[in-house]
Amino acid sequence: MPVVRHRGRQPGTNKHEQQRALRPPQRSRAEEVILHRLRLGYLTLEELKDGFEERPCEHCPHMTPHPLTHYLLSCPATERLRQCVGPENAAALVRQFQKNLPLLLEVARAAPPPR
Numbered sequence: 001m002p003v004v005r006h007r008g009r010q011p012g013t014n015k016h017e018q019q020r021a022l023r024p025p026q027r028s029r030a031e032e033v034i035l036h037r038l039r040l041g042y043l044t045l046e047e048l049k050d051g052f053e054e055r056p057c058e059h060c061p062h063m064t065p066h067p068l069t070h071y072l073l074s075c076p077a078t079e080r081l082r083q084c085v086g087p088e089n090a091a092a093l094v095r096q097f098q099k100n101l102p103l104l105l106e107v108a109r110a111a112p113p114p115r
């Protein structure tokens, strides 16, 4: 029976691996999830429940019926985001930060968005 010889694969020599090496540092799965959810403009778990009226922000004393909107547009914990783009609606703010994801992630790491 003939011996099948596998050609040894040289790591880092194919085009895909070379392209990967040129990319900026990989984000963790948890960070990807945060960014994805912010892009979607999700509702929090509590907002989905019947009879939800408002809840306290996790980062300031504010009570809010729209935790994500508060988080993006008026919470002191994310003030740095708004200083960069001025007053916007939440969707425009997140769209704007597609171009500056490192800052969005830095703020979201320090003060996680509502869940």
Ligand SMILES: [Zn+2]
Pocket: 057, 058, 059, 060, 061, 062, 070, 071, 074, 075, 076, 077
């Ligand atoms: Zn807040």
